[in-house]
Amino acid sequence: MTIIRQGSLFDIQELYNLEPTHRFEAIFSAIDIEPIFAVVTKKSRFGRPVELNYAAMIYSLVARLTERITFIKDLVKRLKNDMIFRLDCGFLVSDSVPSEAAYSRMVTIISESSILEEVNNALLQTAISEGFINDDTVAIDATHFEAKDQAPPKEEKPKTEPMKRGRKSKEEREQWLIEQAEREANLPLFEKKIEEQLDVPLEQLRTEVPQNPEWGVKKNSEGKNVFWYGYKAHLAVGTKSQYILQSLFSSGNLNDGKAAIPLLKGIHERVQLENLRYQTMDAGYDFEPIYEQIHRMGQQSVIAYNKRNEPEPEGVDKHFAPTCFREHSYRYDSFDPKYETLKFTRPKECKECPLANEGLCQKIYKVKITTDLRRYTAPARGSKTWKTIFKTRTAVERVNAYLKLYFQLNNVRYRTGKRAKVHFDLVTLVYNASKLAADRINALFSLQVAA
Structure with a gap:
């Protein structure tokens, strides 16, 4: 029997309104901690003590995010003073807190591996x-979050020698080009141009x-x-399911477009969704290599256009649809995936135009999207279908808000980037686990209603 999911019945906010014991049980059951446990478990008789309950420690880190416990010291205090919370996390009465x-040692061990990413992919x-x-559409965007350490003073740029005026000689110019x-x-x-990433392996x-x-x-x-x-947190989110399908953690100065590929x-x-057709992004991702990567994947780009002081094109409108003699825009009709061709039909205004009757205006225009992947997208820019797909991009903005509101994305308490990445990976994992827990509750409720 096919399970019909009704997303409007139960969402993450309602999951967080459940009693803590039920909420923890739902979220914990969505995470397979065995691979994490295998990484952090003590394998030697030397070093840190072995009597710690590492599985319960992992669950308590998850519970810390869902309970919005700011500091690890507050988590330890809660475990000592709240017996129910301690049992919910999996600690035994006989276990020491x-x-x-x-906890710091465990986070350090996790930071040396990509185990949280692997568990998230399995989820x-x-x-x-x-x-x-x-999903048939994925939305990509980035959001920033601050480090809790005090920012270092900005370094003054060293003074450079003044450039010599006048044209370089041929030998000087050749040497300069080589340098x-x-x-x-x-x-x-990631300091090179984006096109350098196209042929580099994912790992x-x-x-x-x-x-x-x-x-x-x-x-x-306000433009300031x-x-x-x-x-920065770079996220790729399914616009219907609102799962985080891929995530990337980076320094705050990385350009958004350099994280897209x-x-x-x-x-x-890693995900390989059969129905996936579109990738939608805002104008900050309007770079030709990104369109090329999406085309190589056999999908279509729905990315806002960034003019960048480019001259106005001739013979087309602002959406690059062809125009007639009187500059009326041709209407987008369809896309032929076999030949990768956009079809445009004659404007309505041309029906009674004498130029059309004299054969001076074409009835149909066809344009291959490979002529210019940035300008010619399928569906065509400015069409109703293009606008409808682009509007679904708000899903990634909604998820960004969830991560900051419910999952403490802003609450980074580690000094190094590697340890801060553990926090980020754990946040995205707990979000996806919460989403899966809510979806399972919806599915069970639908079955009960059907019965």
């Missing part, structure tokens, strides 16, 4: 197999992402620059 140092596969993820090429070749991957891309806290800047709603010191490759290689 771990110290702050024990997504479970949600797909149970029918809760069946520029060598300098660019030696740059870290290498994720390994080379900068993760130390840095100064970032973004324009607010807002600065912060910390990190790792996210796209991660979706293509």
Whole structure:
């Protein structure tokens, strides 16, 4: 019997209104902690003590996020003073409560592996197999969150020697070009141009992402620059299911567009949704290599166009649809996936136009999207279908708000980027687990109603 999920019946807010014991049970059951337990379990008779309940410690870190406990010391205090909470986390009455140092050691061990990402990917596969993820559109966006450490003073740039006026000689220019090429070749991957990422394997891309806290800047709603010191969370979210399908943690100064290709490759290689057709993003991702990566995946781009002081194109309107002699826009009709061709039909205004009767205006225009992947998208820019798909991009903004409101994304309490990434990975894992728990409750409720 097919389970029909009714998303409006029960959501994450209602999950958090449950009694803590029931909420913990629902969320814990969605996470397979065995791989994490295998990483953190003591394997030697030397070093830290062995009497700690590591499985319960992992569950307590999850509970810390759901209960919005700010500090590890507050978590330890809660475990000591609240017997029910301690039992909910899986500790036995005879177990000793771990110290702050024990939690710190465990986080350090986890930071040396990618185990949280692997567990999250396994959780997504479970949600797909149970029918809760069946999206045809993914939305990608980034959000910033601050490091709790005091930002270092900005370093003054060293003074450079004044450039010599006048044109360089041929020999000087050739030498300068060689030096520029060598300098660019030696740059870290994420400081190079975005197109350099296209042929780099996914694992290498994720390994080379900068993760130390840095100064970032973004324009607010008033058009003013807002600065912060910390990190960025880059998310790829299913617009219907609202699961985080891929995530990337980076320094705060990384350009949003430079995180898109790792996210796209991660979706293509790790998630593999059969019905996935569209990738939607705002104008900050309007770069040709991103369109190229989406095209290589056999999907379509729905990305807002960023003019960047480009000259006005001739013979087309602002959405790059062809225009007639009187500059009326042709109407988008359909897309032929076999030949990757957009079809436009004659404007309504041309029905009574004498130029059309004289054969001066074409009835139909066809354009291959590969002519310019950035300008010609399927569905065509400005069409109703394009606008409808682009509106679903708000799903990723909603998830960003959930992570900050319910899951303490802003509450990073670690000094190094590697340990801060553990916090980020745990936040995304707990969010997906909460989403899966809510979906399972919905499915059970639907079965009960049907019975």
